[in-house]
Amino acid sequence: MWSRAASVRFRAPLDAGRSFASKAGPQGKIQAAGLGTQAPRLVPQGNGRVSPAVIEHLERLALVNFGSREAVDRLEKAIAFADQLHAVDTDGVEPLESVLEDRCLYLRSDNVAEGSCAEELLQNSNHVVEEYFVAPPGNISLPDMVNKIPSSTAE
């Protein structure tokens, strides 16, 4: 679920000489947090449809599976629901980054107080090799899935 309110002020990961700032605006359409990625433009289509390319991109990023047309529909409805936020006039109002903004951030003193529980932690994993956790090798990229989604959108 995209939290729109939060994406307003984001700066892109630092590129030498090319930094994108997301064109925010609670009033206007939110441009993609244009992070210089190969991500498809996320500008809402106007007709409330989400293109297959965007679905595929989301799946790759969040490792979720929009298996069916219904799932995509649900996503589109959720986006439409969130769009209601545009009705609010937020001119001159600073965005709220955190509901904890008036709380004090507690500072811990630099003492060693935890750790030495390797055995306990390793019990959580069903496959352990000599006190190391075991993971599959590297990052295996997802195969191209665009064609698998029954798409009725023309894009």
Place this chain on the structure above:
Amino acid sequence: MAAPVLRLGFPGRLWALTWRDGGSRHRSGSQTGPTSIWARRQSSVAQPSLHTAQKPRKGEHKWAAVVGLEIHAQISSNSKLFSGAQVCFAAPPNSLVSYFDASLPGTLPVLNRRCVEAAVMTGLALNCHINKKSLFDRKHYFYSDLPAGYQITQQRLPIAANGHLTYCIYLGKKPSQETTKTVRIKQIQLEQDSGKSLHDDLRSQTLIDLNRAGIGLLEVVLEPDLCCGEEAALAVRELQLILQALGTSQANMAEGQLRVDANISVHHPGEPLGVRTEVKNLNSLRFLAKAIDYEIQRQITELENGGEILNETRSFDYKLGCTMPMRDKEGKQDYRFMPEPNLPPLVLYDDTSLPQGADSQQVINVDQLRDMLPELPSATRERLVQQYGMLPEHSFALLNEVGLLEFFQNVIKETRTEPKKVTNWVLNTFLCYLKQQNLAVSESPVTPSALAELLNLLDRKAISSSAAKQVFEELWKGEGKTAAQIVSEQKLELMQDQEALEKLCQTTIDGHPQVVMDVKKRNPKAINKLIGLVRKASLSRADPALIKKILERKLSL
């Protein structure tokens, strides 16, 4: 031997190197200092251009390289950034991991005060503006050594921003050939380190050790003001020295406490910047410089051959000396930054804004930290040059080796020899011996007192300088003998007996009439020969200057 200036094993100065790219001729003469622009004369046959509107350029076709660095320095602290687990280099796997580091559900981050102080001090030392309010964000990506699936960092509003780092480039021995360059610092932020993965390709698995996961890192982002490998290496070296002087990080690249990623692109001056590539896996300054230079050259060659540069991540293969694309990082990542919901904003105070009656453990006063800043390397070098009248290169060399400055200062304390001589002995002889046997200053068999004693003997003219070198060699064996003992054992003392020396000179004069005649004939080399003969006769225990005086008097020259 010249003072060992930071050369990093380059074969001579960078601009003297000739690049071979597809048969271009050597770079034309006049390099305008450290701007390092690769020039290449176009072939006399104008290349047919695809765009008829573009005239083929004749003459110099310059390329400029643009290098930006992202430096991650592990904060030197007892516990991790957001948990109370210990920070330690080598430990049994997964033994320094708290529940939060293992990302077990229900755990929350608690910020370590020491890490904040380290970040503020580093920001102050690098002339940054310290943000009184900074925010934490989550940077999402999936990798087995990142248990939570995100890294807590400070992307939007970091703790410090807009600073600069100055470093020196020495183009030669003369002080006039030393230039100061500056690289701007975009921001400094606090972030978490990830765990370590050991790839076991044989069994098709990766072993994960989370001891490193959660350790505090300072990410220092430099603006792309650098233009070649040498500049990058020098800038990083200076940053290393600053971090070590502050004590915020041990900044040891070999141990992974300092990691550098380089973003490199090339373009023609005046035109927009080119596509950049990111180079990772650089674990020493030498490789950093090599990798950057290789990548610049690769990009130039590629573009000149009509190819294009892909925006990709490459790693440096130090055995082959080249960069290769990293399979794992194909395609640009979308990190889906979002504010860290579990951490309120980090607020820093100064003398004016400090709330009254606040718990001192819970507030951080930037002004207080500024007052506590130790002397930075650039200030130390200045002071050495002023105090001891040494060349800037020498002060650089003294600071460049761990413990060498302290050694030098301890020797100075115990001897009345003039500082220039001490500098000479420490940098040329002592350091030379250290390097030959690849020892650190702390492992030296010669203590500052021993060297001071030797220098005192030399100063008193109790021994000659060649004898002193012999004594030093003996001292280096580390058999526990003092300089004085060695001198008396090997009978290296200079003859103090003036009469005996006179007699010796007379004997030599009588014994070599031919040479004496040559001397009287004003043959300049003859006097040296005579001095040599006397020295041999005295078993090298006579001061040559004194011998010369006596001979000249005797022969009434």
